[in-house]
Amino acid sequence: MMISGFTFVRNGIRLDYPFRESILSMLPLVDELIVAVGNSEDGTRRAIEQLNSFKIKIIDSVWDDSLREGGRVLAVETNKAMASITPKATWAIYLQADEVIHEQDYEAIRLAMHQYKDDPLVEGFLFNYIHFYGSYLYYGDSRKWYRREIRILRNDPAVTSWKDAQGFRKNGNKLKVKKVPASIFHYGWVKPPEKQQLKQRAFHRLWHDDSWLNKNVGEAKAFDYSQIDSIALYQGSHPEVMKQRIEQMNWSVSIDPGKKKLSLKNRFLMEVEKVTGWRVGEYRNYKII
Numbered sequence: 001m002m003i004s005g006f007t008f009v010r011n012g013i014r015l016d017y018p019f020r021e022s023i024l025s026m027l028p029l030v031d032e033l034i035v036a037v038g039n040s041e042d043g044t045r046r047a048i049e050q051l052n053s054f055k056i057k058i059i060d061s062v063w064d065d066s067l068r069e070g071g072r073v074l075a076v077e078t079n080k081a082m083a084s085i086t087p088k089a090t091w092a093i094y095l096q097a098d099e100v101i102h103e104q105d106y107e108a109i110r111l112a113m114h115q116y117k118d119d120p121l122v123e124g125f126l127f128n129y130i131h132f133y134g135s136y137l138y139y140g141d142s143r144k145w146y147r148r149e150i151r152i153l154r155n156d157p158a159v160t161s162w163k164d165a166q167g168f169r170k171n172g173n174k175l176k177v178k179k180v181p182a183s184i185f186h187y188g189w190v191k192p193p194e195k196q197q198l199k200q201r202a203f204h205r206l207w208h209d210d211s212w213l214n215k216n217v218g219e220a221k222a223f224d225y226s227q228i229d230s231i232a233l234y235q236g237s238h239p240e241v242m243k244q245r246i247e248q249m250n251w252s253v254s255i256d257p258g259k260k261k262l263s264l265k266n267r268f269l270m271e272v273e274k275v276t277g278w279r280v281g282e283y284r285n286y287k288i289i
Contacts, residue, residue, distance in 0.1 A: 001117050004089035004155065005030035006081040008074075009097040010038025010063060013047060015202055016195040018187050019097040020047060021241040026093055027055055028106060036081035038063045059084050071164030071206045078161035089155040090117050096165070098188035099151075102239040105182035112180045113152065123159070123175040124168065125152040126286060128183040132190045134225040134253035136238060136246050140189070142230040143266060147279060150177055150286055151184055164206075167285035176289045185239060192251045193222035225253045229261045230270075 005026040012019035026033055036059045037045045048058060061080055067073040078094070085092050091113050095101070101109070109125075116122040126148050131140045150167055153159055153175070162169045169175065191199060200217050208216075238246060262270070273279050 004085040005033040005093045008036035008077040012044040014042040017097040025101040074165035075161035078165045124177040125180040138231040141232040196223035
């Protein structure tokens with residue numbers, strides 16, 4: 001059974017993405033790793049070369065900056081990387097540049113891929129998500145954060161990235177997936193406030209025009225982390241590949257996990273989810289089998 005990995009990144013250093021850590025977290029699981037590197041001005045490509053792994057295959061790409069609607073360019077870049085996977089691969093593991101796999105989940109991931117490798121009904125695997133916010137101490141626990149997403153796919157040319165690259169579909173249809181007892185550690189909201197503000201402008205340019213950016217993101221030099229509705233204290237461990245970044249954290253955030261900015265409706269729905277595990281009205285871009 002051959003396993004491929006794929007990802008994409010552009011200006012990962014300037015926007016302070018943990019793209020190197022993301023790649024390193026995939027390498028023990030894959031036989032090859034396709035990295036689509038967009039036209040960057042900050043040495044992102046060189047940083048990937050310096051990881052010095054024979055498994056890594058870099059695909060140079062030029063982003064279409066005119067695609068400023070619905071994050072379409074992210075799906076385009078995802079599909080470029082996915083198209084370069086060897087046809088010999090049974091499964092393909094996908095991470096975005098701010099997502100990391102914990103080594104404690106490697107065994108469960110390998111077991112799932114092996115168990116269902118010959119079952120064509122299983123088209124992918126669904127991971128849980130932990131969305132860290134502000135620092136490595138807190139994670140978002142409100143309904144605004146998606147709980148699960150597909151991050152392993154059966155290698156099938158009919159499968160493509162869906163909309164803004166959060167998920168995938170096959171010929172426009174939702175994939176049939178199994179849940180795997182593993183988590184994706186999402187660090188996209190953990191950056192120095194200045195870098196987070198820079199990232200907000202770059203990120204939202206993929207969805208909106210300049211007038212929207214000026215109105216909703218503004219010209220502030222630093223991101224205001226206090227605007228979050230609800231966070232919780234994280235009490236588990238982080239992936240080993242994140243150790244150096246965590247030790248080098250040089251900013252602080254002032255957020256009280258005990259203070260919630262939630263409507264009565266959302267407080268009630270969060271309690272329902274906590275007791276039953278059911279998220280009322282949850283969007284699911286997949287079919288669990």
